Amino acid sequence: MLTLAGIAIIAIGFVAGFNPLLVVTVAAVVTGLAAGLSLHEVISALGKAFNDNRYVSMVWLVLPVIGLLERAGLQDRARALINRLANATTGRLLIAYFFLRQIAAALGLTSLGGQAQMVRPLIAPMAEAASEARFGPLPDPVRSQIRAQAAAADNIALFFGEDIFIAMASILLIRGFLAGNGIEVEPFALSVWAIPTAIVALLVHGVRLWQLDRQLAGKMQAVKP
Amino acid sequence: MITLSFVYVLGGALFTAVAILSGLDPSNPKRAGTTAFWGLMALSLLLGDQISDFGNGLIVLGMAVIAGTGGLGKGSLTPEAETDRQAFRRDRGARIGNWLLAPALIVPTTALTGTLLLKDLMVGGVHLVDPKQATLIAMAFGVLLALAVALPLIRTTPMVPLQEARRLLDTVGWSAVLPQALAALGAVFALAGVGKVIGALTTTYIPAHSPLAAAALYCCGMAGFTILMGNAFAAFPIMTAGIGLPLVVMQFGGNPAVVCAIGMLSGFCGTLMTPMAANFNLVPAALLELPDRYSVIKVQAPTALILLAANIVLMTLFAF
Numbered sequence: 001m002l003t004l005a006g007i008a009i010i011a012i013g014f015v016a017g018f019n020p021l022l023v024v025t026v027a028a029v030v031t032g033l034a035a036g037l038s039l040h041e042v043i044s045a046l047g048k049a050f051n052d053n054r055y056v057s058m059v060w061l062v063l064p065v066i067g068l069l070e071r072a073g074l075q076d077r078a079r080a081l082i083n084r085l086a087n088a089t090t091g092r093l094l095i096a097y098f099f100l101r102q103i104a105a106a107l108g109l110t111s112l113g114g115q116a117q118m119v120r121p122l123i124a125p126m127a128e129a130a131s132e133a134r135f136g137p138l139p140d141p142v143r144s145q146i147r148a149q150a151a152a153a154d155n156i157a158l159f160f161g162e163d164i165f166i167a168m169a170s171i172l173l174i175r176g177f178l179a180g181n182g183i184e185v186e187p188f189a190l191s192v193w194a195i196p197t198a199i200v201a202l203l204v205h206g207v208r209l210w211q212l213d214r215q216l217a218g219k220m221q222a223v224k225p
Numbered sequence: 226m227i228t229l230s231f232v233y234v235l236g237g238a239l240f241t242a243v244a245i246l247s248g249l250d251p252s253n254p255k256r257a258g259t260t261a262f263w264g265l266m267a268l269s270l271l272l273g274d275q276i277s278d279f280g281n282g283l284i285v286l287g288m289a290v291i292a293g294t295g296g297l298g299k300g301s302l303t304p305e306a307e308t309d310r311q312a313f314r315r316d317r318g319a320r321i322g323n324w325l326l327a328p329a330l331i332v333p334t335t336a337l338t339g340t341l342l343l344k345d346l347m348v349g350g351v352h353l354v355d356p357k358q359a360t361l362i363a364m365a366f367g368v369l370l371a372l373a374v375a376l377p378l379i380r381t382t383p384m385v386p387l388q389e390a391r392r393l394l395d396t397v398g399w400s401a402v403l404p405q406a407l408a409a410l411g412a413v414f415a416l417a418g419v420g421k422v423i424g425a426l427t428t429t430y431i432p433a434h435s436p437l438a439a440a441a442l443y444c445c446g447m448a449g450f451t452i453l454m455g456n457a458f459a460a461f462p463i464m465t466a467g468i469g470l471p472l473v474v475m476q477f478g479g480n481p482a483v484v485c486a487i488g489m490l491s492g493f494c495g496t497l498m499t500p501m502a503a504n505f506n507l508v509p510a511a512l513l514e515l516p517d518r519y520s521v522i523k524v525q526a527p528t529a530l531i532l533l534a535a536n537i538v539l540m541t542l543f544a545f
Contacts, residue, residue, distance in 0.1 A: 003417045006410075007453055014500055020507070021399045022293030024406045025285060028413040035417035040279060042413075047282025049412035051273040056405040056504065057266075058232050058361055060394070061239060062332055065371045067389025069329050072379045073314035077325050111336040111360055115509040121329055124513055144515045145524075151509035152497075152524040159493040160532070163486070170458065174485045177462055181470060185482045193486035193543070200535045205528045 006031030059116055066121050078122045079129035088130045090146055091213035095206050097123055097150075098157045102202060105161030108168070113154055124150040135220040142219055149212060153205070160201035163194035227354040230274075232365045237271035239390060240264075246391040247300075253395070255298025262291045263394070266402060285406065292399035299395035317379055328375040332367040339363020397511045404504035407455050420459065423450060424467035436477045440484075440540040443468045447488050448495035448533050455501025457492025464488070479544035487540045494536065497529040498522055 006027040013023030025046070032042030066074075082088050104112045112118075127150045132138055138146070162168050166187040174190055244263035248256050265284050273281055291297060302310070317325070344359045346352065354362045372386060379385075394401060414420065427446055433439040446468050450460035469488050473479040496502045499522070506522050515521070 003419050003422050006414065006417070006419065007423075010453075010501070019289075019293040019295075019399065020500065020503070021403055021406055022289045024403065024410050025289035028410045031410075031417045031419060032413055037417075043282030043286065044278035045282075045413055045416055046285055046409055047280065048278040049409035050285045050405060051269065051278070051281045052412070053405050053408035054233060054236075054270060054273060055229055055358070055361055056408050057270075057402060058236055058365070059504070060390075060401060061232070061236055061365055061368050063390040063393045064239065064386035065328065065332060065368055065375065067393050068372070068375055068379065068381075068386040069325060071310065071313065071385060071389050072321065072325055072375075072381075073318040074325055074329060076314060076318055077323060081323070081326075109337055111340065111364065112333050114333070115505075115512055117329075117333055119509065120512050122326075140516075144513075144517070144520060147513040148510070148515055148520040148524045151513060151521045152528075154509075155497060155505045155521070156525060156528055159496065160490065163490060163493075170461075170489050173458055173461060174489060177465060178481055178485060181466075183481050185485075189482040190486045193483045194490060196539050196543070197487065197490045197532065197536055200539075201528070201532055204531050204535070208528060 002034040003031060005034050059114070062116050066116060070121060074121050075125040078125040079132075082126045082129040083133050088126075089134065089213045090127045090130045090149070090216060091209045091211070093127055093130050094123075094149060094153045094212070095209045098153045098205060098209065099202065101154060101157035102161035102198065105158050106164035106198065108162075108165040110158060110162050110168075113158065115151060115154060119150050119154050123154065131216055131220075135216070138220075139223055142216065142223075146216070149209070153209065156201060156205050160194075160198045164191050164198055166191045226352055227362055229355065229358050229361065232358075232361055233270045233273070235365050235368075237267050239387075240267035240270060242387045243267075243391045243394050246388060247395075250300040250391070252300040252302070253298045255296060258291050258296030259298050259395075262288055262297055262399070265291075285409065288399075288402060289406075292402075297398050299398070300392065321378060324378065328371045328378065331371040331374060332364060335367030335370055336360055336364040339366060393512075396514060397508065400503065400507050400511045403507060407501055407503055411454060411456055411459050414454065415459070420450075420454070420463040423453070424463040427464075428467045428471075433472060436473075436479070436545045437537070437541045439468075439473045439477050440479070440544065441537045443473050443484070443488055444491035444533060444537045444540060447492040448498075448529075451492040451495030452499040452501065455496070455499055455503070457489060457496055460492050460495070461485075461489055464492075473540075473544070477545065479540070483544040484540060487536050487544070491533055491536045494529040494533040497525040 009027040009030055028046050029042050032045055101113045124147045127146050128143060163170055171187050171190050175187055178185055240263050244260045244267055248260035253259055265288050269284050340360045340363055343354045343363055344356045431442055433442045446464045447460055450464055451457045454460050469484055473484050474481050500507055507518055510518050510521050
């Protein structure tokens with residue numbers, strides 16, 4: 001039971017608003033100590049795991065490219081592109097992006113998209129511009145809401161698209177786990193059962209994005225003098 | 226063979242530059258802390274394989290202490306610098322137009338084609354790149370290619386992308402390292418057997434008497450455990466060994482392929498609702514400069530909850 005102390009620290013730390021990086025590190029050290037490791041062993045285990053997972057942080061390699069292009073006005077370009085489409089709304093744009101991202105992920109093309117590569121430089125500014133064209137300047141809370149919606153669309157479309165592709169890590173994990181328990185399944189038999197949820201995800205989030213346009217219209221009506 | 230080490234050298238160089246530029250940034254009120262933080266990150270990337278595990282652990286502790294004591298600062302722009310930047314944007318925008326979008330698409334396109342082509346490329350009987358890491362290596366090449374195209378197009382010096390990377394990392398701050406720290410925490414959890422304890426607790430105390438109840442228990446267990454661990458992959462073996470196989474498959478006769486596929490997707494519903502999945506949920510909030518750290522989770526939660534319910538229904542319909 002003491003091994004669960006780390007989870008308690010995480011929950012309390014996040015809720016109390018301490019710095020998450022510090023909370024996570026303390027939780028790791030406490031969990032290791034609770035499991036009977038010495039302090040030296042815990043710090044070593046943490047260090048080894050951190051070193052083994054360095055690839056996770058390599059997404060930041062794109063920052064010089066994104067920063068350079070933003071300096072030269074990339075977000076302005078993305079906005080201008082949207083303003084040329086008379087019928088573009090935030091909701092419709094995000095539905096279109098959601099659909100494309102989900103299809104691409106289902107074909108195994110998960111690297112098309114992403115928060116740093118696509119959402120910040122292109123999708124979020126486009127989603128904002130579509131509402132600016134309709135309603136004029138946006139108050140900050142509305143702007144933030146649109147950005148959060150752009151980030152969410154990228155995540156949800158990715159999660160409920162990628163499992164349809166048979167070579168995805170999660171499919172391999174399931175297959176390996178079942179094989180270890182004496183059950184053989186074909187990757188295709190697993191990936192085909194990701195399709196119903198993928199369709200529901202498209203419908204549910206599509207409806208929510210469609211409602212977003214009305215919500216935004218309502219909010220902008222309310223702030224107008 | 227080109228391996229991840231190549232990517233880490235590039236990353237190390239980037240964070241070294243960011244550390245130095247932060248130290249030289251007079252507008253940053255906490256130059257020393259900021260430089261130390263990114264310097265430790267650079268050290269980990271450049272020398273992580275040479276120094277001991279304990280040394281790497283001290284790097285993690287150092288970064289956590291700097292972040293936890295508010296030691297990271299961010300630079301700001303003077304009004305004159307802001308005017309300069311606007312003039313630069315207007316000038317380049319007028320000259321380059323929509324061609325500016327092209328380099329932005331180089332990175333994902335190279336990552337994609339690289340993954341497909343480089344994976345099986347053999348030179349003299351060995352793989353040219355490590356096939357397991359083809360995507361990351363291809364992405365790194367994509368970054369270099371995009372810079373090689375964009376710098377002459379925009380007509381500026383290599384210092385500009387580094388300064389801009391520093392500005393963006395000022396915005397993202399310590400949360401840039403959080404996903405990696407959480408991955409490390411997951412490894413320590415696994416070492417300490419946290420998952421097994423939770424799995425045992427769940428299966429001991431919660432009964433299920435019908436296929437629907439069993440499916441609901443397994444799907445909610447996957448989502449809930451993923452919320453705690455931040456990763457459906459960590460939750461899957463424990464929940465499936467604890468509930469999925471013995472209860473849903475063995476006792477109620479569920480089809481294992483359907484049960485596991487939909488069980489994993491229920492875990493993904495949990496991923497959408499947890500700050501522990503920082504790279505999907507907290508990092509975008511920092512990257513998009515949202516005042517509420519949890520705003521992306523708040524937007525995702527309704528869809529995630531509806532999909533979790535849908536998964537329970539789908540599993541009950543198709544697995545039995």
